[in-house]
Amino acid sequence: MEDKPLLQTTPRLIVIGGSAGSLSMVLKILPHLDVKLQVPVVTVFHRKSSDDTTLIEVLSTRTCFEVSEIEDKAGISPNVFYIAPADYHVLIEKDYTFTLDDSEKINYSRPSIDVTFESAADVYGANLVCILLSGANADGVNGLKIAKQKGGCVIVQDPAFAEVPYMPQQAMTHVTPDYILRPDNVREILAVLGGQPV
Amino acid sequence: MEEEVSIQITDAELEIILDDLLMIHGYDFTSYSKASLKRRMNRLVLHDKFLSFAEFRYKLRAEPEYLQRFIEEITVNVTEMFRDVTFYKTVREQVLPVLATWPLIRIWHAGCSTGEEVYSMAILLKEANLLHKSLLYATDINPAVLANVRDGIFPLSMMKQYSENYIQSGGKKDFSSYYTALYNVVKFDEALGSKIILSTHNLVSDGSFNEFQLIMCRNVMIYFDKELQDRVLTLFDDSLEKLGFLALGAKESLKFSAISSKYKQLENREKIWRKVVE
Ligand SMILES: C[S@@+](CC[C@H](N)C(=O)[O-])C[C@H]1O[C@@H](n2cnc3c(N)ncnc32)[C@H](O)[C@@H]1O
Numbered sequence: 001m002e003d004k005p006l007l008q009t010t011p012r013l014i015v016i017g018g019s020a021g022s023l024s025m026v027l028k029i030l031p032h033l034d035v036k037l038q039v040p041v042v043t044v045f046h047r048k049s050s051d052d053t054t055l056i057e058v059l060s061t062r063t064c065f066e067v068s069e070i071e072d073k074a075g076i077s078p079n080v081f082y083i084a085p086a087d088y089h090v091l092i093e094k095d096y097t098f099t100l101d102d103s104e105k106i107n108y109s110r111p112s113i114d115v116t117f118e119s120a121a122d123v124y125g126a127n128l129v130c131i132l133l134s135g136a137n138a139d140g141v142n143g144l145k146i147a148k149q150k151g152g153c154v155i156v157q158d159p160a161f162a163e164v165p166y167m168p169q170q171a172m173t174h175v176t177p178d179y180i181l182r183p184d185n186v187r188e189i190l191a192v193l194g195g196q197p198v
Numbered sequence: 199m200e201e202e203v204s205i206q207i208t209d210a211e212l213e214i215i216l217d218d219l220l221m222i223h224g225y226d227f228t229s230y231s232k233a234s235l236k237r238r239m240n241r242l243v244l245h246d247k248f249l250s251f252a253e254f255r256y257k258l259r260a261e262p263e264y265l266q267r268f269i270e271e272i273t274v275n276v277t278e279m280f281r282d283v284t285f286y287k288t289v290r291e292q293v294l295p296v297l298a299t300w301p302l303i304r305i306w307h308a309g310c311s312t313g314e315e316v317y318s319m320a321i322l323l324k325e326a327n328l329l330h331k332s333l334l335y336a337t338d339i340n341p342a343v344l345a346n347v348r349d350g351i352f353p354l355s356m357m358k359q360y361s362e363n364y365i366q367s368g369g370k371k372d373f374s375s376y377y378t379a380l381y382n383v384v385k386f387d388e389a390l391g392s393k394i395i396l397s398t399h400n401l402v403s404d405g406s407f408n409e410f411q412l413i414m415c416r417n418v419m420i421y422f423d424k425e426l427q428d429r430v431l432t433l434f435d436d437s438l439e440k441l442g443f444l445a446l447g448a449k450e451s452l453k454f455s456a457i458s459s460k461y462k463q464l465e466n467r468e469k470i471w472r473k474v475v476e
Contacts, residue, residue, distance in 0.1 A: 072420050072449050073427075088420075088449060091233035094209070099231040100420050100449050103238070103274040119233050 011039050011153065011193055012127040013076070013092075015120050017113030017143070019046040019135025021163025026133070028183055030062035032190040033081065039193075040076045041065065042092075042120070044084040044113045046135070056083065072100040084111040091119040107139035117143025126151030129193060131181065133157045135167030144175045155179045155189065204244040211251050212236050218259055225269070226402045229426035235272065242271045270342050274421065277311040279318045279356075280363035281416070282448050286318060287368045288468040293443050294326045297411055303332040304410045306437065308401060309418030310336040313347030313394075314360075319414070320390040321376060325369070329393055335408065337399035344396045350386040354379055401430050406437040413438055416447035416469075431455045440476045445469060 018026060022045065033041065047055070052069055060067045065081040076082075076096045084090045088100040089111050106112035117130050117140060130147045132140045134157055144154050156177040159165035171177070179189050207215075212235065219225045227235060248254040257264045280286045297303045303323075307316050316336045323329040336347050352360075361373035377384040399407070401418070413434050419427045434444055435457045444452070444461065446469040452458045461471040 073424055085449060091231070091237065093231065093233050099233050101231075101234045101237075101274065102276050102417050102420070102447075103234075104276060115237070119237065122233075122236075 011037075011129040013120055013124045014039055014041045014129045014131065014193070015116055016041065016043045016131045016133065017045075017117065017135075017140040018043070018133035019109075019113075019137060019139065019164070019167055021134035021136075022157075024163065025157055025181070025183070025186075026059070027062055028186050029131075029190070030059060030065075030081070032187050033063050033065050034190070034194060035064060035079050037190075037194045038078045040078050040080050040082060042070070042076075042082045042084070042090065042116065044090060044111045044116045046109050046111075046113075046139070047086060052083075052086065059083075070098050070100070072098065074098055084116065086111075089115040091115065092123045094123055096123070107137055109137070109139050113140035114143040118146050121147040121150045121152055124152070128152035129155065131155040131157075132168060132171050133181075134162035134164045136164045137167060138170045140167060141170045141174050144171055144177075148175050153178045153193075155181050158182045204240070205248060205251060205254075207236060207239050207243060207251065209236070211255075212239065215239065215255065215258065218255065222259055223265055224403075225265075225400075227272070229402065229423045230421055231423055234274075234421055238272045238274070242268065245271075266342070269340055273340050274417075275311045275340070275343055277314045277417075278363070279314040279352075279360040280367045280369075281315070281318075283363050283366040284466075285367075285445075285448070285468050285470075286322065286363075287366075288464065288466060288470060289319075289445070290322050290326070290368050292464060292466075293412065293445075293470065294322060294328060296441075296443075298326065298328055300411055301331065303328060303412070304408060305332065305334045305412045305414065306408070306410045307334060307336045308399070308413065308415040308434070310338050310343070310347060311340075312343045312352075313350070314352065315414065315416065316347055316394055317350065317352075317386055317390055318364075320393065321364070321369070323393075324390065325371070329390075332393050334394045335397070335410070336394050337397050339398065339400045339402075341398050344398065347394065348391070348396055350388070350391045351383050352377075352386070354382050354384050357384060401433065402426065406433055408437065409439050410437055411439055411442040412445065413442070414445045416445065416450070418447070419450050420447065428456050431457050435460065435473070438473050440473055442473050444471045444473065446471075 056067050067081045070082045091099045120128050148154050154177045156171045157168045158180045159168040161182050162168050216228050310316050323332050364373045377386045460475040462474045464470045
């Protein structure tokens, strides 16, 4: 990790994808989100519907970012931690607004991480950071590949530290991540994203 | 994982296709949400194995059967019976008792897809003893889905979930009493279908065709941009009687729209609005 260069460009969007076992890592990331980053964070979790308000409350207590569920056609603002609503895919328009979409499940999932990674890569290109966390299926892996092709930065949770390693493992066999995220380097990696040397 | 090599539609190419559709075929998709359209188009191009954009464009311009396929694949037809159980519970408890006071109940399902929503409504009306004096107008841009509404045939594999949805939305009967199973599909009671009137209708280009007491348009307008959403809401407003109801999908809203001042949302915050001002 030490010999990695700093990012080529500052991120304009961070997208985090997670499935089974990813919440604990998200809770570790949240306190390190600094308003100095001036970046929106979009998260896509696989989860059951109807527990939205509880989740938002739990997350809100850990961060200075505003935590909010994504609304159709709403603009994307920095310093907000956005959560994909259950049962809708989240896409991003060229004018930096969200579009919700209830089309077929992808990788048995709606929201699908692939859908948001790919759509974000199309809009943000090299200014995109994608983070893939713990999970039991391969959703997100294709999206990481595309983000990488478009010059984006790819971060994968270390499978050795993931509660369910399958998803990050799949990611590592198909893409070379720019950073590998572990519980003990969250702060440093987020500092790098903010443009500060480690 | 399989490597899928395919051409990718660029933003400029997307615009060319949208122009062709409008100029040659009269289908106006220019105000649809671009991110969603582009994804659907790339999916189609991959699936139908086009080797170049030119080939795709040519086929779409020249072959009417392919245009039909394009419409079927570009529009999203995902639907469910009793989708969002609390929504249907509210229709049952708060909307139908009001509709019951009209001598004839006209309901418009705009963007009805394969009909799951329409049959759910027919079941609610039947249980409220209102079906005999109701007409359900089911419309969609895609003629292929309307054939399915006419037949009232749905996959057997979905019935377990639909039955659970039905019970959770306040249904008291044995859900299977509404259909007959035939191999891997079920056919719903003809009586439920008898009050359904089918027609193709494009919300972008077709006008108002009747006055209704309830208009349902769920999970259709999320595919439209803000400006088109506003236009369609005005069309609904023109087609809704005073004190009638407008019902939208879980992620859709009248908030910030041109017609919102005439409407009042139900108190339980379900996506149902009442037209309180003419
Ligand atoms: C996702 S489905 C919603 C089905 C159902 N209302 C529900 O909520 O379960 C969207 C439907 O809208 C239809 N649609 C899309 N554009 C339309 C238009 N311009 N006019 C009428 N229907 C349209 C599609 O063909 C599709 O059947």
